[in-house]
Amino acid sequence: MTIIHEMDRSNPNAIEARNMSVYYGSFRAVKNVNLAIEKNRITALIGPSGCGKSTVLRSFNRMNDLVASARVEGEILFHGENIYAPGVDPVNVRRRIGMVFQKPNPFPKSIYENVAYGPRINGWKLSKSQMDELVERSLRGAALWDEVKDKLNQNGLSLSGGQQQRLCIARALAVEPEVILMDEPCSALDPISTLKIEELMFELRQNYTIIIVTHNMQQASRASDYTAFFLMDSDRAGQLIEYGPTSQIFQNPKDERTEQYISGRFG
Amino acid sequence: MAVTDLRKPINPVRAIGERIIQIALLLAAAVSIFTTAGIVFSLIFETIAFFSEVSIIEFLTDTEWTPLFANQRFGIWPLVSATVLTSAIAMVVAVPLGLIAAIFLSEFANDRVRRTVKPLLEILAGIPTVVYGYFALTFLTPLLRNFIPTLSIFNSLSAGLIMGVMLIPIVASLSEDALSAVPNSLREAAYGLGSTRFEVAVHVILPAAISGVIASIVLAFSRAVGETMIVAIAAGQNPRLTFDPTVPVMTMTSYIVQVSLGDTPYGSLSYHTLYAVGFTLFLFTFVLNIFSYWMVRKFREVYD
Amino acid sequence: MSAQEQLGVKAQTVETSVDRGSGNLKWRHFKGKILTVLGWFSIIFGLGMLLVLILDVVNKATGIFSGGTNWLTWEFFNNFDSRFPARAGAKAAIYGTLYTITLTIFFAFPLGVAAAIYLEEYAKDNWFTRLVEINISNLAAVPSIIYGLLGLQVFVRWFAFGRSILAGALTLALLVVPIIIVASRESIRAVPSSLRQASYALGATRWQTVWHVVLPQSIGGILTGSILAVSRAIGETAPLITIGALTFVPFLPRNLFDVFTVLPIQIFNWTSRPNDDFRALAAAGILVLLAILLTINALAIYLRNRYQKRY
Numbered sequence: 001m002t003i004i005h006e007m008d009r010s011n012p013n014a015i016e017a018r019n020m021s022v023y024y025g026s027f028r029a030v031k032n033v034n035l036a037i038e039k040n041r042i043t044a045l046i047g048p049s050g051c052g053k054s055t056v057l058r059s060f061n062r063m064n065d066l067v068a069s070a071r072v073e074g075e076i077l078f079h080g081e082n083i084y085a086p087g088v089d090p091v092n093v094r095r096r097i098g099m100v101f102q103k104p105n106p107f108p109k110s111i112y113e114n115v116a117y118g119p120r121i122n123g124w125k126l127s128k129s130q131m132d133e134l135v136e137r138s139l140r141g142a143a144l145w146d147e148v149k150d151k152l153n154q155n156g157l158s159l160s161g162g163q164q165q166r167l168c169i170a171r172a173l174a175v176e177p178e179v180i181l182m183d184e185p186c187s188a189l190d191p192i193s194t195l196k197i198e199e200l201m202f203e204l205r206q207n208y209t210i211i212i213v214t215h216n217m218q219q220a221s222r223a224s225d226y227t228a229f230f231l232m233d234s235d236r237a238g239q240l241i242e243y244g245p246t247s248q249i250f251q252n253p254k255d256e257r258t259e260q261y262i263s264g265r266f267g
Numbered sequence: 268m269a270v271t272d273l274r275k276p277i278n279p280v281r282a283i284g285e286r287i288i289q290i291a292l293l294l295a296a297a298v299s300i301f302t303t304a305g306i307v308f309s310l311i312f313e314t315i316a317f318f319s320e321v322s323i324i325e326f327l328t329d330t331e332w333t334p335l336f337a338n339q340r341f342g343i344w345p346l347v348s349a350t351v352l353t354s355a356i357a358m359v360v361a362v363p364l365g366l367i368a369a370i371f372l373s374e375f376a377n378d379r380v381r382r383t384v385k386p387l388l389e390i391l392a393g394i395p396t397v398v399y400g401y402f403a404l405t406f407l408t409p410l411l412r413n414f415i416p417t418l419s420i421f422n423s424l425s426a427g428l429i430m431g432v433m434l435i436p437i438v439a440s441l442s443e444d445a446l447s448a449v450p451n452s453l454r455e456a457a458y459g460l461g462s463t464r465f466e467v468a469v470h471v472i473l474p475a476a477i478s479g480v481i482a483s484i485v486l487a488f489s490r491a492v493g494e495t496m497i498v499a500i501a502a503g504q505n506p507r508l509t510f511d512p513t514v515p516v517m518t519m520t521s522y523i524v525q526v527s528l529g530d531t532p533y534g535s536l537s538y539h540t541l542y543a544v545g546f547t548l549f550l551f552t553f554v555l556n557i558f559s560y561w562m563v564r565k566f567r568e569v570y571d
Numbered sequence: 572m573s574a575q576e577q578l579g580v581k582a583q584t585v586e587t588s589v590d591r592g593s594g595n596l597k598w599r600h601f602k603g604k605i606l607t608v609l610g611w612f613s614i615i616f617g618l619g620m621l622l623v624l625i626l627d628v629v630n631k632a633t634g635i636f637s638g639g640t641n642w643l644t645w646e647f648f649n650n651f652d653s654r655f656p657a658r659a660g661a662k663a664a665i666y667g668t669l670y671t672i673t674l675t676i677f678f679a680f681p682l683g684v685a686a687a688i689y690l691e692e693y694a695k696d697n698w699f700t701r702l703v704e705i706n707i708s709n710l711a712a713v714p715s716i717i718y719g720l721l722g723l724q725v726f727v728r729w730f731a732f733g734r735s736i737l738a739g740a741l742t743l744a745l746l747v748v749p750i751i752i753v754a755s756r757e758s759i760r761a762v763p764s765s766l767r768q769a770s771y772a773l774g775a776t777r778w779q780t781v782w783h784v785v786l787p788q789s790i791g792g793i794l795t796g797s798i799l800a801v802s803r804a805i806g807e808t809a810p811l812i813t814i815g816a817l818t819f820v821p822f823l824p825r826n827l828f829d830v831f832t833v834l835p836i837q838i839f840n841w842t843s844r845p846n847d848d849f850r851a852l853a854a855a856g857i858l859v860l861l862a863i864l865l866t867i868n869a870l871a872i873y874l875r876n877r878y879q880k881r882y
Contacts, residue, residue, distance in 0.1 A: 066771060068695055081273055088273045089282070095774025105765035107784060118773035121783060123281070168769065175773055281776065288778045289693055295685035296694070299706040299752070302745050306717060309724035364613040371610020375603070384614055391617055393799075393864065394624070395806025397835045398857050401842050402624045405631070405850055435617045461593060465603035486712065493714020495809035496835075500842055520716050520809065527719070527813045533728060541813075545720045549713070556712040 011080065014039045014179050014209035015060055015097075020074035021237075022055050022064065029055050031237040033074075035228060037179075042201055042210045044220035044246065047230035048261070052238020053213045056230070057181050060211065061097035062090040078179075095122055097179040098172035103188045104164035106156030106171070111148050114156045114167055115139060118175035134174055142170035143200050162193025169200065173208075180204065182212040186219065198223040217262060221250045229258045310549055313542030320536055326543070332506040332517075334540045335526070341540070343547055345506040349516035350551075353427045353498050354491035356512060360431025361487055365438025366480065372439070373446035374468035385443070388436040396433070400500030403429040408501065421503030421515035430497050434487040441486065445479025446472055482562035489555035493548065495520035519548045625861070631854035642848075642855040651821040652837065656848035661856050663820040664837035667736070668805060668863070670824060671833055674740035675747065675804050680797055682744070683751025687793075690752070691759040692781050711749040718746045719813025727814050734815035737827040742810050747800040754796020758789040791878020798871040802864050808835035834860045 015037040022030040030052040037043050045053040055064065062083060064070040075082040083093045095118075106114050115135045119126060126134065135152070139145040144166040148159070156167055165185055172180055182201075186194040201210055201223055214220050220227055227249040229242045242255045253259045318326070321341045329342025368388070372381050403425040411425060412418045418425075449472050457471040473480070503515025504525055517525070522544050531538045593599075630636045632643050650660025686703075694700040722742030732738040762785050770780040786793075811833060820832040832840075834856055841853035 061772065063768065063772060066768070078273070083273060085273075091771075091774050091776050092273050094772055099768075099772035101765060101768060101772075103765060105763070105769045107766060107769065108788065117770070117783065118775075121770075121773065121775045121779040171769070171773065285776050285778050289689075292685050292689035292693055295682050296689040296703050298682055298686065298745075299703055299710060299749065302710055302721070302748075303706045305725050306713065306721045309721055310717075313724065364616060367606065367609045368613040368617070371607060371613070375607050375610060388614065388617055391621055393802065393806075393868070394621070395808070395835055395860060395864070397806070397808045397839050397842075398624070398628070398860070401838065401850075401853055401857060402627065404842065406624070406627050432617060432620045435613070439613075463596075463599045463603055465606055466599065468603075468606070489712060490714075493716065495714070495716045496839065499809075500839065520714070523716055523720070524809065524812055527723075527815060541723075542720060545717060549717055552712065552714055552717075553709070556709060559712075560708060 012038055014078070015211070016075075016077040017056070017059075018075040018077065020056075020059065020072060020076060022052070022059055023069075023071045023073070024067065025069040028235070028237040030059075031233070031235075031239050033240045035240060035243060037209060037211055038226065039209050040205055040207075041225040042205055042212060042223060043226040043228065044224035045211065045213045045228050045230060046215075046217060046220050046261075047238070047241075048232070049215075050236075050238070051230040051232045053228075053230045054183055055238065057183055057211060057213050060179070060181055061094045061099055063094070063099065065090050095175055096177050097181060098175065098177035099181045099183065100165070100168050100172055100185045102184045104161055104168055106159070106164050106167050108155060108157055110153045111139075111156050111159070111167060112152040114171050115174045118171060122175060138170040138174040139167075141173045141204070142166045143196065143203070144170055160193075162189050162196060165189060165193070165197060166200065169197075169204075173204075177208070179209045179211065182210065184213050184215060187215060194219070217250075221246060229253075229255075229261065231257055231261070306549070310542055310546040313539050314546040316534075317536070317539035317543040320539065321543075330508050332522075334537055335529075339536075343544070345508045346517060346519045346522055346544060347547070348508050348510065349423065349498075349502065349506070350492055350518040350520070350548075352510055352512065352516065353423045353430060353502055353518055354488055354494075356423060356427025357430035357434055357491045357494075358484070358488055360428055361434035361438050361491075362484055364431075365435045365483075365487070366442055368435065368439040369442035369446060369480075370468050370473065373443045374472060375464060385440065388439055390436075391433060392436040392440075394433070396494060396496040397500070399429050399433055400426075400497040403497055403501035415513060418513045419503070419515050421501060421505075422513050423498075423502045423516050424512040426498045426500075426502035427512065429501070430491055430494055433494075433497070434490060437487045437490060438483050441483030442476075442480045445476040445483065448479065449475045478562040478565045482559040485555050485559040485562065489552045489559070492555065493520065493552050495524060499524040519544050523548075628854045628857050628861075631851050632858050633855075634851075640848075640851065642851045643858060647852070647855055648859075652832075652840075653821075656846065656852055659841075659849075659852055661834065661837055661852075661859065663823060664832050664834045664856070665859065666823050667816075667820070667831040668833040668835075668860075670736055671740050671743065671811075671831065672801060672805055674736060674827070675743040676797075676801055678741060678744035679747050679751055679800070679804075683748045683797065683800075684755050684793055686748070687752045687755030687759055688781055688785075691756050692777065692785065707749045707752055711753065714809075715746055715807055716809040716813055718742055719810030721745065722810060722814040733828060734817065734830050735828045736824050736831045738814055739811050739816055739831060739833075742814055743804040743807060746807065746810060747804050750800035750803065751797045754800065755789070755793045758792025758796065759785060761792065762788040791874055794878075795871045795875040798867055798874070802867045802871075805864060805867070806835060806860065808833075808839055811836055812839070834863075 013036045017033050017035040020033045021028055033056060045057060047053050058064045059072050059076060064072065072084050076084060107117060112135055115138050116131055119134060136145060139148060144163060147163060156164065159167060186197055198219065204210060212224065224246045226244065227246045228240055229249065230238050231241045233239050242249060242253060242258045249258060250262055253262065325341050326343055329340050330344055331340040331342050332345045333340045372384060407425040407429060408418065408420060408422065453471060453475060454467055457467040498518045499521045502518060502521065504517050504521060505515040506517040509516065523541055526537055526541050633641045647660045648665065649662055650658060651663050653659040690700065690703065719742060722738055726732045726738035726741050727734060766784050766788065767780055770784045816836055817830050817832050820830060824831045838853045838856040838860065841849040841856065
């Protein structure tokens with residue numbers, strides 16, 4: 001890890017998509033996306049439903065591999081290496097690029113076991129005290145520790161929706177990823193829980209790169225550094241319309257379609 | 268270019284383990300293919316041996332089946348007729364009762380009744396068939412002899428009736444599944460036009476679910492054709508070409524049981540008859556199963 | 572005159588005088604009542620038969636209603652079969668059933684669950700998968716006696732296991748594997764895919780996801796379905812007669828290659844002797860068999876309820 005960091009310091013990007021297209025069978029869902037995600041920043045992917053933003057997100061850690069008919073063309077570089085190159089183990093990719101899903105999906109296990117699951121299956125040989133420490137650090141990282149420290153053995157499903165989502169974030173943090181992908185993480189939550197997650201994202205930014213898909217434009221404008229706007233083309237394939245600093249995208253969009261979307265004229 | 272280890276499996280032993288597990292699971296799934304192949308090959312193998320000694324014309328045209336007697340005759344029809352007779356009697360019981368129960372449960376009964384009655388009816392299908400055979404022979408036949416004095420101790424009537432009781436839950440349960448799979452929008456449309464519950468059930472839902480219902484009936488018939496212990500115990504061991512339900516007959520399955528109980532030398536002609544009869548039985552049920560499978564698919568195509 | 576006739580006939584002639592009411596509503600609702608009554612009749616008829624069957628068997632076995640001899644005694648469980656009803660018992664059959672079923676579970680459970688895992692979690696949509704699926708649905712409908720002919724040819728002859736417990740258990744295993752596969756697949760499919768995705772996103776491999784997430788979630792349904800499949804095997808008679816399980820075994824099997832009998836075959840054997848005492852013994856055997864099945868089904872229901880609470 002340290003070697004990688006030394007050599008990678010010159011590279012400001014965590015993930016870089018080059019001319020990426022995604023197909024489901026013969027249907028092209030996303031076409032020709034070029035996108036460089038900067039390290040230690042929050043990048044929001046926005047756009048109307050069906051524009052392919054979730055598909056793009058899922059290609060970043062090869063979750064699309066789980067759909068039998070899905071196929072990715074082009075390159076996605078992670079530390080300069082194409083994650084779709086032959087011989088790359090998607091398991092390895094996912095360990096280092098974590099994901100948080102739309103609906104909270106804790107395992108029906110205890111809070112502790114939920115967090116310890118990743119390190120365990122990845123074969124980390126930790127002593128009991130080391131594991132305790134890792135679980136605590138991850139839960140603290142997800143701003144959940146104070147709420148659950150006295151009930152670590154309770155089922156993860158006993159928590160409220162917002163807490164469950166933060167547990168899922170803690171679970172992702174425990175395997176020490178470099179990038180965290182968030183697929184509309186707040187869409188199933190109430191406004192207060194949403195705010196908590198957004199605050200948490202700002203905290204996490206210091207150590208992680210965050211890419212978030214969101215439907216909520218206020219969320220994108222207040223909680224992200226960069227914004228990428230996607231739109232479905234006439235052939236129903238999603239494409240990247242505009243990408244830049246969030247303030248620029250929302251205040252001074254270059255593309256007419258971006259302006260129409262953010263001012264609420266369609267979508 | 269940065270040095271990363273994305274290509275290197277985190278743990279090579281684990282990667283190989285994954286592969287081994289996947290192959291083992293695939294082999295387990297392939298067992299079903301081996302089983303079918305085993306059934307087809309062992310049946311065909313011995314059936315060919317049978318037809319090398321007995322002409323297929325005799326098998327299909329002779330009206331007597333006496334392979335275990337000195338005067339050997341090999342006409343399959345007495346066994347087929349008995350199988351069809353007992354199965355038909357069973358269907359006379361199972362189809363109306365099962366179907367009415369299905370319509371009632373799907374369209375008339377409330378949720379609580381449905382949830383209680385369905386598993387209770389399933390018990391009927393879970394009773395071992397040897398128990399039904401016993402019941403037919405020692406309870407129903409003596410009872411029926413009070414009304415039909417000419418009824419033989421072994422007869423297809425009792426065996427068929429009891430088999431019908433056993434098949435009620437198959438018809439009821441599968442038909443009920445088909446009926447309740449009809450989308451609610453159809454029900455609402457019919458009620459919206461002022462239909463009564465009966466009219467919705469009989470004029471709208473039943474026709475909509477008809478291929479699923481027919482599939483359940485065909486499946487029950489196939490089960491009756493392959494049913495062994497009830498007929499072996501209660502219907503008799505007398506191969507004869509008749510449709511008289513009061514006399515002893517012998518079904519295909521009863522014949523297999525009869526030969527199996529004796530000491531049949533491997534490779535003898537009577538050993539081969541087992542497989543010739545078994546193959547005929549297999550063909551019967553296979554055609555019925557394919558038909559019911561096809562009906563179900565047809566039904567699914569409409570509503571999925 | 573029915574509503575349809577009224578509407579149909581009059582509508583063509585005098586439009587204005589059409590009766591635009593609801594026809595004979597009383598009769599239309601009455602048909603529903605008739606169907607309800609017939610529906611209850613069908614259900615009560617079926618369950619009534621079950622009740623009569625059980626009472627009849629209990630009476631024949633114990634003489635409790637008719638004041639006859641009680642055959643369900645300690646000797647019944649502890650004696651081997653005999654030519655004399657008074658000395659005959661079901662010991663060999665009861666032990667035979669227990670041994671055979673244990674061995675059947677040993678073969679069928681891992682095989683069925685493994686095949687189900689493959690089909691749900693690994694299989695791609697290709698010709699092999701479709702072939703397997705067609706085979707499974709067809710095998711589930713093949714008459715059990717055909718499996719007996721398969722066992723006779725393959726296990727008894729080709730593998731030369733003889734008429735042994737091993738051959739019997741393997742035959743029954745092939746018979747119940749399709750049922751276990753179908754039940755297990757249903758249970759595995761019910762696991763929310765969001766849990767699988769969460770596991771994969773943490774870098775879990777396919778098998779780790781299956782082992783740590785999918786199986787713990789679905790094991791209740793898998794066990795319930797497998798137990799019900801096994802209870803089917805316990806009651807099976809025909810395939811075991813076909814592979815040549817003996818009807819008269821006055822000893823306990825000593826190893827896997829020993830000849831054997833099981834409870835249903837013992838019942839069949841006693842039933843086919845034209846002697847009331849033997850038929851009473853058969854009734855006693857049926858009671859034991861039904862008691863075993865009842866216990867097993869209760870276990871299945873218990874397991875289902877226990878595992879169902881989580882989600």
